[in-house]
Amino acid sequence: MEKIGAKLRFKGIVQGVGFRPFLHNLALRHGLFGYVRNLGDAGVEAHVEGDRPMVEMFIRELRTASPPVCQITDLHVGLEEYSGRFHEFTIYSSDRMRSYSGSIIPPDIAICDKCASEVLDSASRWHLYPFTCCASCGPRFAAMAEPPYDRGHTNMATFSMCSACLTEYRNATDRRFHAQGICCSSCGPHVTLCDKTGRPIEEDRPLEQAAHLLNEGAVVAVKGIGGIHVSASALCDDALLRIRTRKRKSSQPFAVMSRDLLEVRKFALASDLEMRLLEDWRRPIITLRKLDECRLSEFVSPGLNTVGVMLPYTGIHLLLSHFSKDPALVMTSGNITGLPMATSNGEGIQQLSDIVDYFILHDREIVARCDDSVVRVLGEVPTLIRRSRGYVPVPVEVPFMSRVDVVGLGAELRSVGSFLHRNQCYLTQHIGDVDRMEALSFLGDAVKHLTRLVGVSYQGSVVAHDAHPGYLSSRLAKELSQAWGSRTVSVQHHHAHAGSLMAENLVPMEESIVAIAADGVGYGSDGEIWGGEILVTSYRDFERVGHLARQPMPGGDVCTRFPLRMCAAMLVDYLDDNRVRSSLLSHKGIGALSEEDLLRVTAQVENQTALSWTSSTGRVLDAMAAGAGICLERTYEGEPAMMVEAVAEEGKPEIPGYMSDLVVEQEVPTVDTTKLLLEAILAIGRAPLSDICAGFQQCLSEALASIAIDAAKSRGIRRVGLTGGVAVNSRIVETMRRCVEEQELTFLQHRLVPPGDGGLSLGQAVIAAQV
Numbered sequence: 107m108e109k110i111g112a113k114l115r116f117k118g119i120v121q122g123v124g125f126r127p128f129l130h131n132l133a134l135r136h137g138l139f140g141y142v143r144n145l146g147d148a149g150v151e152a153h154v155e156g157d158r159p160m161v162e163m164f165i166r167e168l169r170t171a172s173p174p175v176c177q178i179t180d181l182h183v184g185l186e187e188y189s190g191r192f193h194e195f196t197i198y199s200s201d202r203m204r205s206y207s208g209s210i211i212p213p214d215i216a217i218c219d220k221c222a223s224e225v226l227d228s229a230s231r232w233h234l235y236p237f238t239c240c241a242s243c244g245p246r247f248a249a250m251a252e253p254p255y256d257r258g259h260t261n262m263a264t265f266s267m268c269s270a271c272l273t274e275y276r277n278a279t280d281r282r283f284h285a286q287g288i289c290c291s292s293c294g295p296h297v298t299l300c301d302k303t304g305r306p307i308e309e310d311r312p313l314e315q316a317a318h319l320l321n322e323g324a325v326v327a328v329k330g331i332g333g334i335h336v337s338a339s340a341l342c343d344d345a346l347l348r349i350r351t352r353k354r355k356s357s358q359p360f361a362v363m364s365r366d367l368l369e370v371r372k373f374a375l376a377s378d379l380e381m382r383l384l385e386d387w388r389r390p391i392i393t394l395r396k397l398d399e400c401r402l403s404e405f406v407s408p409g410l411n412t413v414g415v416m417l418p419y420t421g422i423h424l425l426l427s428h429f430s431k432d433p434a435l436v437m438t439s440g441n442i443t444g445l446p447m448a449t450s451n452g453e454g455i456q457q458l459s460d461i462v463d464y465f466i467l468h469d470r471e472i473v474a475r476c477d478d479s480v481v482r483v484l485g486e487v488p489t490l491i492r493r494s495r496g497y498v499p500v501p502v503e504v505p506f507m508s509r510v511d512v513v514g515l516g517a518e519l520r521s522v523g524s525f526l527h528r529n530q531c532y533l534t535q536h537i538g539d540v541d542r543m544e545a546l547s548f549l550g551d552a553v554k555h556l557t558r559l560v561g562v563s564y565q566g567s568v569v570a571h572d573a574h575p576g577y578l579s580s581r582l583a584k585e586l587s588q589a590w591g592s593r594t595v596s597v598q599h600h601h602a603h604a605g606s607l608m609a610e611n612l613v614p615m616e617e618s619i620v621a622i623a624a625d626g627v628g629y630g631s632d633g634e635i636w637g638g639e640i641l642v643t644s645y646r647d648f649e650r651v652g653h654l655a656r657q658p659m660p661g662g663d664v665c666t667r668f669p670l671r672m673c674a675a676m677l678v679d680y681l682d683d684n685r686v687r688s689s690l691l692s693h694k695g696i697g698a699l700s701e702e703d704l705l706r707v708t709a710q711v712e713n714q715t716a717l718s719w720t721s722s723t724g725r726v727l728d729a730m731a732a733g734a735g736i737c738l739e740r741t742y743e744g745e746p747a748m749m750v751e752a753v754a755e756e757g758k759p760e761i762p763g764y765m766s767d768l769v770v771e772q773e774v775p776t777v778d779t780t781k782l783l784l785e786a787i788l789a790i791g792r793a794p795l796s797d798i799c800a801g802f803q804q805c806l807s808e809a810l811a812s813i814a815i816d817a818a819k820s821r822g823i824r825r826v827g828l829t830g831g832v833a834v835n836s837r838i839v840e841t842m843r844r845c846v847e848e849q850e851l852t853f854l855q856h857r858l859v860p861p862g863d864g865g866l867s868l869g870q871a872v873i874a875a876q877v
């Protein structure tokens with residue numbers, strides 16, 4: 107039998123996912139000798155020798171049978187002569203060589219089914235141990251300071267393995283062979299139940315006790331792998347109201363966690379795709395439709411017909427859910443307004459002791475803060491609302507080789523930073539709103555951490571930022587570029603949205619598309635607030651070929667917080683009409699307007715005092731929400747628009763003779779949003795509110811789409827896409843898709859990065875790379 111050797115170089119997600127043990131076992135099964143080792147650049151190298159058919163079979167099978175999280179993006183095989191120098195198959199310790207290969211360390215992986223069943227098995231030595239993991243599951247990104255993925259580089263460095271763990275770690279046939287995170291109740295970290303001051307409470311089974319406390323209505327902070335959650339029973343109005351009043355005065359929806367799909371189905375609807383996503387190893391939060399007879403407290407997601415749901419992704423969450431009698435526990439990010447989520451025990455106690463009754467803490471450090479990811483299925487397309495745990499730091503491939511490295515810093519809200527190197531764009535975890543110094547330094551640190559993981563120096567990187575001169579992130583860009591001896595590139599907000607849409611859809615360099623950028627706030631090239639834009643765009647430049655009508659915002663941001671003011675400003679020419687006037691005055695409570703308020707709004711618009719102008723889609727949806735009395739005060743970003751969407755859910759959009767001819771043909775066509783809003787307000791009482799809201803969303807979408815389609819046709823452009831924060835509204839997305847596809851054009855939408863500002867830094871990076 108002919109004998110040969112083969113040298114293999116792997117790139118992709120190949121470290122920290124059980125890939126070396128997998129290759130080891132595969133080699134043994136085929137009677138091959140040699141070695142495998144991690145490379146310092148997060149790639150893997152292997153050498154095998156043996157009978158030629160066995161070597162060939164080994165190479166075939168390693169692609170098809172590799173662990174689920176593993177992604178081989180590149181495999182180089184070099185056949186060699188048989189040397190006979192190997193007498194076994196060895197896993198070598200890691201190589202320190204660092205050269206960029208495009209390989210990356212893995213994202214955090216949810217506890218696997220095998221580990222989960224061991225945790226619940228009273229005969230197993232892992233019974234009730236919340237840090238149970240194996241070679242193919244457990245935290246990675248959140249646990250790792252630098253590559254390669256070895257225990258010494260993780261938060262497990264301070265825990266030495268006991269002899270039982272060491273035996274499994276060394277046993278090539280064990281699932282925990284070379285599992286860097288292996289630990290057990292006698293050698294690993296421990297969970298402690300503490301009172302609200304952080305004082306430990308003696309308890310043999312702290313998670314079981316915490317679950318009982320939650321069921322009885324307590325609020326408990328729970329430290330996980332990437333941060334600290336604030337938890338409470340999802341059935342308990344009282345506990346949820348206490349979180350809301352203590353945490354912030356907001357109706358922001360809370361995510362919940364359930365033991366399994368069976369529990370989820372008790373309160374929410376989930377399609378096959380949604381169920382698959384819930385069970386996916388990334389374990390994102392999935393936005394699901396609530397059942398009509400939903401038992402969850404109204405205070406989980408007030409006013410919405412959806413609820414964000416996830417399944418347990420660590421032993422800690424698994425045990426809490428297992429011992430809880432409630433169908434779901436609220437698990438909301440443990441941050442106080444404006445600050446990044448707490449990660450250390452001390453920080454957690456300091457920030458949260460006013461909010462919670464108890465703490466579940468542990469002695470394993472969180473290296474990289476990482477919030478839960480959020481996914482919503484639009485049509486059949488899973489769309490990321492927030493891209494963080496489970497997705498970071500896997501890069502997004504872009505359709506060209508960048509000659510320069512670029513760091514993108516996003517805008518201000520829901521920020522994410524980026525690092526573009528060659529044809530890969532790495533995005534940081536979710537940073538949050540960067541309007542305070544704490545969040546700004548988190549953004550800077552996260553970008554630098556990312557470049558370390560990638561193994562490329564950030565020195566000399568071009569720094570891309572939003573064109574808004576007042577954003578803190580624009581200031582950070584200047585500081586970083588000075589420190590790194592590089593330059594900054596300012597990128598217009600909606601051009602960046604379009605750039606991210608093009609990049610993730612691999613639109614080639616020389617091509618232009620028509621992008622509909624629909625969002626809340628973005629600094630326009632003319633200094634006004636844009637947000638309902640139709641752009642003919644390439645990576646290099648863009649032309650604004652249509653937009654929503656400019657609308658006055660008397661008092662600026664006051665109109666954002668109290669959208670009825672926005673509604674009155676948009677209808678300022680019709681406030682003498684009794685029907686309009688009485689409709690606007692009919693609303694009561696916080697955010698309502700009086701006769702005097704209407705006079706003041708009119709005067710401010712007429713005299714142009716304290717006035718800004720906007721073409722934002724978000725503000726138009728806000729105005730509809732307020733005009734219909736659905737939402738008079740915005741307590742979190744997107745709230746009024748989400749309320750409109752919720753009310754529209756059951757509505758029929760077709761109301762005869764209602765809302766048409768909204769496009770005003772002029773040099774740059776615009777959508778007459780005043781006419782749209784006026785007709786909607788006048789229809790109140792004549793048609794169900796659900797139909798009015800559905801019709802409103804549809805007419806707005808069709809008008810934007812028709813301008814985009816005309817622009818595409820007149821220029822011979824084949825692709826029309828939708829981007830911006832409004833692109834998470836399922837009716838709006840579906841309406842635009844239908845309009846575009848009816849014209850036999852290709853509809854582009856986001857799949858890999860969020861349509862909102864969480865995807866902005868990808869676009870900033872690819873655009874700045876051209877300058």
Ligand SMILES: [Zn+2]
Pocket residue numbers: 217218219220221222239240241242243244
């Ligand atoms: Zn496992």
Ligand SMILES: [Zn+2]
Pocket residue numbers: 267268269270271272289290291292293294
């Ligand atoms: Zn142990």
